[in-house]
Amino acid sequence: MILQSQEPVSAELTVTSGEPVVQSTVQLAPGEQARFSIPVQANERITAAVASAGMKPERREIGLSLAEAPLLAWVAPAAPAQSPPGFHVIAFDTAALPENAGAYSSIDALVIDRAMIGALTERQLGALLSFLAGCGRTVMISDTPAAAGMLQGAVGCSGRNFAEAASPDAALASLNVILDSAGSDVPHATSLATLGGHELDAWYLAVAVVAIGMAAMALAGIFSASLLTAILVPALATLAGLWFMQSRPVDARLLVWAEARSGDRLAQYGGLQRAMSSRRGDFDVPVLAVLANPHSCNVGKPKTWAWDAQAQRYASARFAGRLFANASLCYSGSFPVTRDAVARTNAAGHLELRNAGPAALPRGALVRDGRLYSLPPLAPDAVLALDPGPGLQPADVIEREAIARTPFDRLAILWPLDLQSVDKAPPSGQAWLLLQVGAGPAQVQQ
Amino acid sequence: MSTRLGLALGITLATATAVWWLGATRVALQSGGETAPWAAQALFVLALLRAMLIAVAAPRIAAGAGYSAGVRSAIPIVTAAWPVVALAWTASVDSVARTVLVEIALLGGALAAPVVGAVLARWRRGSASALPLASLSGIALACGVWLLSVHWRQLVDWAYA
Numbered sequence: 001m002i003l004q005s006q007e008p009v010s011a012e013l014t015v016t017s018g019e020p021v022v023q024s025t026v027q028l029a030p031g032e033q034a035r036f037s038i039p040v041q042a043n044e045r046i047t048a049a050v051a052s053a054g055m056k057p058e059r060r061e062i063g064l065s066l067a068e069a070p071l072l073a074w075v076a077p078a079a080p081a082q083s084p085p086g087f088h089v090i091a092f093d094t095a096a097l098p099e100n101a102g103a104y105s106s107i108d109a110l111v112i113d114r115a116m117i118g119a120l121t122e123r124q125l126g127a128l129l130s131f132l133a134g135c136g137r138t139v140m141i142s143d144t145p146a147a148a149g150m151l152q153g154a155v156g157c158s159g160r161n162f163a164e165a166a167s168p169d170a171a172l173a174s175l176n177v178i179l180d181s182a183g184s185d186v187p188h189a190t191s192l193a194t195l196g197g198h199e200l201d202a203w204y205l206a207v208a209v210v211a212i213g214m215a216a217m218a219l220a221g222i223f224s225a226s227l228l229t230a231i232l233v234p235a236l237a238t239l240a241g242l243w244f245m246q247s248r249p250v251d252a253r254l255l256v257w258a259e260a261r262s263g264d265r266l267a268q269y270g271g272l273q274r275a276m277s278s279r280r281g282d283f284d285v286p287v288l289a290v291l292a293n294p295h296s297c298n299v300g301k302p303k304t305w306a307w308d309a310q311a312q313r314y315a316s317a318r319f320a321g322r323l324f325a326n327a328s329l330c331y332s333g334s335f336p337v338t339r340d341a342v343a344r345t346n347a348a349g350h351l352e353l354r355n356a357g358p359a360a361l362p363r364g365a366l367v368r369d370g371r372l373y374s375l376p377p378l379a380p381d382a383v384l385a386l387d388p389g390p391g392l393q394p395a396d397v398i399e400r401e402a403i404a405r406t407p408f409d410r411l412a413i414l415w416p417l418d419l420q421s422v423d424k425a426p427p428s429g430q431a432w433l434l435l436q437v438g439a440g441p442a443q444v445q446q
Numbered sequence: 447m448s449t450r451l452g453l454a455l456g457i458t459l460a461t462a463t464a465v466w467w468l469g470a471t472r473v474a475l476q477s478g479g480e481t482a483p484w485a486a487q488a489l490f491v492l493a494l495l496r497a498m499l500i501a502v503a504a505p506r507i508a509a510g511a512g513y514s515a516g517v518r519s520a521i522p523i524v525t526a527a528w529p530v531v532a533l534a535w536t537a538s539v540d541s542v543a544r545t546v547l548v549e550i551a552l553l554g555g556a557l558a559a560p561v562v563g564a565v566l567a568r569w570r571r572g573s574a575s576a577l578p579l580a581s582l583s584g585i586a587l588a589c590g591v592w593l594l595s596v597h598w599r600q601l602v603d604w605a606y607a
Contacts, residue, residue, distance in 0.1 A: 193478065199475065200472070200475060200476075203468065203471065203472055203475060206468060206471075206533055206537075207468055209529065209533060210464045210468070210529060210530055210533060213529030213530075214457055214460065214461055214464075214529070217453060217456075217526055217529075218453075218457055220453075221449075221450050221453040221454065221457070221522075225449050225450055226449065227517075227518050227521060227522070229449075230449050230452065230453050230518075230521065230522035230525060230526075231521065231522075231525050234522075234525040234526055234527075234528045234529065235525065235528065237528070237529045238528040238529045238532045241529050241532055241533060242532050242536070245533070245536055246536075278536075279536065280535070280536040299478065322481075322482060322485075322536065322537055322538070322539070323481075323485075323533065323536040323537035324471055324474075324475060324485075324537050325481065325482070325537075
């Protein structure tokens with residue numbers, strides 16, 4: 001979206017694409033064009049309105065035709081000989097590629113010509129790298145083998161969703177291979193909500209408020225038969241209860257679940273930020289800048305997003321507060337990971353775990369055969385003989401989830417992660433990394 | 447005595463409704479369901495049951511002990527539910543104006559319902575039939591409230607608009 005004004009002005013920009021609405025305060029310099037790239041949910045009708053004091057509001061509307069088939073973005077000069085079955089192909093030139101990684105969520109696969117990557121702007125390249133790091137299905141067309149270069153280093157999921165091809169038709173064949181080998185994703189918001197547990201604090205408060213109010217009225221009835229008492233005591237109990245509930249702070253929670261396989265340079269994560277308010281009325285939840293791709297979850301959607309035009313990101317989300325209402329924001333992305341471990345059978349036939357990464361492994365929990373074993377810290381290249389004992393039953397939902405997401409014939413290690421680097425993260429936030437252990441040189445026998 | 451009776455009736459009704467509402471809300475919270483519809487239901491049930499209780503009790507008490515005794519018993523039936531009403535409102539999407547309007551209407555009913563009993567007592571002065579007639583009138587009023595409840599929300603919306 002491009003805005004231009006003849007005089008310096010601070011304007012309120014509102015973008016409506018279904019629910020929620022995006023709002024931003026933009027500063028316009030006289031005669032200069034200001035370009036804004038705001039990712040919004042795809043909708044058949046998208047409206048942008050600009051209003052400022054002393055100016056006539058301007059409003060523009062565009063219509064979109066939403067495809068029912070998966071979308072394949074084609075960014076290459078040559079088209080394939082035949083259309084890929086099951087996909088709706090959209091041809092782009094490089095100028096139309098998004099500047100925000102979140103916008104890539106509207107496509108299901110990308111075919112891009114290596115020669116066109118050089119024409120991308122810095123922001124477009126950053127968005128493309130984020131898409132690749134997030135295991136976005138991508139095929140790069142290049143005459144030169146292994147021309148991916150810098151892109152190869154940014155690809156997530158150990159390159160399982162990335163391929164190179166010499167021609168458009170070969171690109172489609174590579175895409176089919178990627179689709180056939182699609183692995184499991186990081187748990188989505190519903191699973192994360194289950195991991196976070198049920199938020200019953202507000203419920204207990206409500207029970208307490210009702211119980212105290214009823215007790216106060218019963219006592220008043222015992223000690224007084226006055227009508228004035230029968231009016232004043234309930235009225236005061238009501239006001240006190242309302243004041244108590246309205247003055248409670250918003251209870252914020254954050255849960256991040258990350259997964260990586262042995263050899264992965266990037267771990268994929270899903271994040272769920274929840275806020276429980278016991279009061280009636282709107283409240284704002286800050287969007288965590290460190291976590292990528294903030295978006296609405298299926299439940300507890302915000303009313304409005306506040307877009308920071310300077311930082312080019314969502315700054316906060318406004319929710320309609322109600323007692324027991326759940327406000328949720330979802331995140332997804334990737335982060336570099338250096339932890340790696342492989343399992344192998346030694347000469348004596350016992351299972352060993354080796355730290356195959358460059359850094360020491362901290363204390364964690366080893367998942368094996370549906371049981372949990374304590375894993376001591378392990379220096380780089382150190383080998384640990386695994387405990388042949390029966391292990392422990394999972395103690396909580398996090399450990400149960402780790403077992404559920406580990407194939408029965410594989411090993412995995414679960415670690416808690418430190419959220420101190422996440423700005424504005426709630427103190428009660430939790431983050432976990434589950435690493436699927438690789439197989440060593442010898443055949444793993446369990 | 448009338449005030450204590452009204453307060454006891456009001457507390458019992460409000461507590462029973464609160465137990466049902468909070469129980470349903472807990473189930474909704476644990477299953478990931480919506481809680482606002484239960485709060486709206488609680489507000490509706492509280493309004494309906496209090497209106498019916500006032501319709502039954504106030505004419506009978508007023509016929510036996512006078513108009514002021516009827517009012518003293520009816521008003522605590524309304525006020526005892528206020529803490530639950532306030533809490534249910536914070537959990538609902540109902541507007542504050544609509545909720546206050548319902549409470550004002552109930553207080554109006556608490557002032558008006560005893561008039562039936564008082565009029566019957568004056569009309570059947572000295573007759574033993576005044577009390578049964580007041581009870582019958584109260585039951586008829588409660589039935590009217592029940593029938594009216596079908597259109598209750600539309601009426602409240604209309605009044606609010």
